[in-house]
Amino acid sequence: MDIGKRRWQWPLTILAGLVAIAAHASGAPEQSLVQRIEALQAGYAVQVLGDAILARQTLQRFYENRGYRLAWAQESRREALADAIERLPRDGLNPADYHGELLQELARRPEATLSDDLIADRDLLFTDAFLLAASHLADGKVNPESIHAEWTLTGRRTDIVPLLTRALDNGSLAQTLQDLRPRNADYLKLVQAREHLSRLLGQPWLPIPDGPSIRPGDTDTRLPVIRRRLIALEDLSANASASSELYDGELEAALPDFQARHGLEPDGIIGRQTLDALNLMPVERIRQIDASLERWRWLPDSLGDTYVLVNIAGFRLQMVRNGKEVLHSRVIVGRPFRQTPVFSDRIRYLVFNPTWTVPRKLMIEDQLPEIQRDPDYLERLGIEVFEGWGADRRKVDPGSVDWDTLSKNRFPYQLVQGPGPKNALGRVKFMFPNRYDVYLHDTPSRYLFGRQERTFSSGCIRVERPFDLAEQLLANDMDWDRQRINDLLATGETTTVVLPIPIPIHIQYWTAWVDEQGHLQFRDDIYHRDGPLINELRHSALADRQLPTPVAVSPTTIAAGRIHKTH
Incomplete structure (x- = not known):
């Protein structure tokens, strides 16, 4: 120059x-x-x-x-x-x-x-x-x-x-x-992973073409390229054969780990989604890491000595005490059109055997169409109908309501589901009152936790291991243990338990992180938030x-x- x-x-x-x-x-x-x-x-x-x-x-x-x-x-x-x-x-x-x-x-x-x-x-x-x-x-x-x-x-x-x-x-x-820089170990692990992944920049990374799914025992001309790709990403040993066109046991052992790292069903079948993950270029992976690093920089220095952390994009909850994870659980988060928000708060109390007062938006958009289609819907789910609000509300016989005449502009009712196994909130909810009306809770729809992508809620977060979480949150109170929790659940009575010390909860959004075993994890950008952030990170004010x-x-x-x- x-x-x-x-x-x-x-x-x-x-x-x-x-x-x-x-x-x-x-x-x-x-x-x-x-x-x-x-x-x-x-x-x-x-x-x-x-x-x-x-x-x-x-x-x-x-x-x-x-x-x-x-x-x-x-x-x-x-x-x-x-x-x-x-x-x-x-x-x-x-x-x-x-x-x-x-x-x-x-x-x-x-x-x-x-x-x-x-x-x-x-x-x-x-x-x-x-x-x-x-x-x-x-x-x-x-x-x-x-x-x-x-x-x-x-x-x-x-x-x-x-x-x-x-x-x-x-x-x-x-x-x-x-x-x-943030001192959180998760941030530092991401920095190291980025540096390690940067070695692949500039290397040939030709796309692996589409084709029929490849299963163990198959032969396919694409397998040598797939093997070399897995070796480069260190999912397959550097000593593994890189030229074989046979899907052998060596590859069968490595591929599910690669799939799990990318949030895919670890079935060992090389289909369209697995090929998409294999074709993800190093620079794209690095940009995902950069977005996650930036999100860490937005957080305070300390998340708390004890805290709950939810990663929306990872469908994952963890509880940390004195720097060590004491609990992890799969979670279900909001659908793309009812996204779970990103924010921090403090869990202040738990409600066992909760009732569920259906929010107005859900009453109109979700419940009303179901009621109109199925006259037995309310009775089957144990939902009661009330006219009016507060102390003046009165219980109404659902059969006396002409549901077909109701709409968002005319809906003078409240829907309340009582405690029980069918309750949408399950048997416990974790409350941190906030302007989004979002909280953690149990769910009767437990089969959904088996899905890889779990965007099924209306914004709240459903927890797969809610009673383990309750036990951990109450661990500092000598009057509470798992047996007392079980006894309380058995009564069926709605009971509120206030935490002696509110516990911080951080609801965040990361599509790249390093797990406890040191494996670099990637997930889909389910809410399409990475793109705008990456563009902002790449944009230079000096160019303006x-x-x-x-x-x-x-x-x-x-x-x-x-x-x-x-x-």
Whole structure:
């Protein structure tokens, strides 16, 4: 790169009298630095060597705190940051978003070859790079509300300025950036998996063609390619035969593990879905990992000493106590048109033998059509009908209601299902009151847990092992054990049990993670949320710069033409 040429690539003048910043073509670097910061304060966008300065307010505060002195005069500091920025792909971040190319070019450039203006420019670049990278590592690059409209969780929101000041003072720039990453072991395992998977980038990855399903004992010309693909992904031993066209026992032992890692039925049959998973390119897998890493950065530093974690896309619940998993369970989540929201809260109480008051939307959209089709529907499921609400409501004989005349605009009833084996909530529900009316609960439809993709609910989360979860949540209360829970269930009476200490619950959405055995897992993007997030992660704010055409010419050129007014 020719810095001399790039430095002057955006000649621009500004309107006379808009800002009171004196022209200064040469002079001490710190004077040049002050000029650029004054331009930022005046609302002008500053570009350095073609790259926009983006951490505008934080950068101003940093230099104000240090009396507008240069921060990056020492080559060792610049080298440390430039090298740390080059390592950001490990975390799914692009060095180009943090002036990576310019930092490498300027880090070791001899001071004698630079003008005062360029020394000031260099300082701004390095400060901007650190502030941006640190903010994105600590709190995420993408605003989660742009992907999850219902997002309510507040992340870490780290104040970067004092961190940069300390890092410059004690020479810990690289370590400071590293320490800003989430410290959760799941995040660090994903970072390692990404780095390991990156070895496949650039390797030939030709699509395996469609064809008849391949079963154990079959021969097929596609099998050598499938074998090599499984070896590359380390699902098949590197010592395995890579040329055989026979589906032998070696392959039969490896393929179900590959299928399970991708959320497929581990039946050992190579059909359309298995081929799709085999054809998933390394870069696509890495982008899934990048989306999951970003979602981890949105979360607080600590999820709690004891907490429940639900992965919607993984159809999985786990409970963690003091850093160790004490329970895991399959779950059923919301259908694509009734998605389970992403949020965090605290489980505050449990209800055994619950009743179910059907939400109005479900009464109209789900229950009413069933009642109209089947006159015995309500009696068969033990659902009672009430007219009105609250203390004034009265029980109504379902046979006296003309259901065919009802609609969403005329439905003056409540439907309430009593406790029992047919209750839609099962025998226990776990409550954390929230604006989405979402909670965890048991279910009588237990056969659905055998499905690989489990999007069957109306937004709430059905738990396969609800009584194990209840036992774990009540473990700190000496008055409760599994026998007492069973005795309470046997009474059939609706009973509320308040937890002495509410337990945090985090309902999240990851399509890539590393499991307890160290296996990298992938799942389908059931709610189509990865695509927008990946696009935002790949998008660079530095590519957005659009230089306006000047509408008038000032006799004074500011900072050698690198300042233009922000629109």
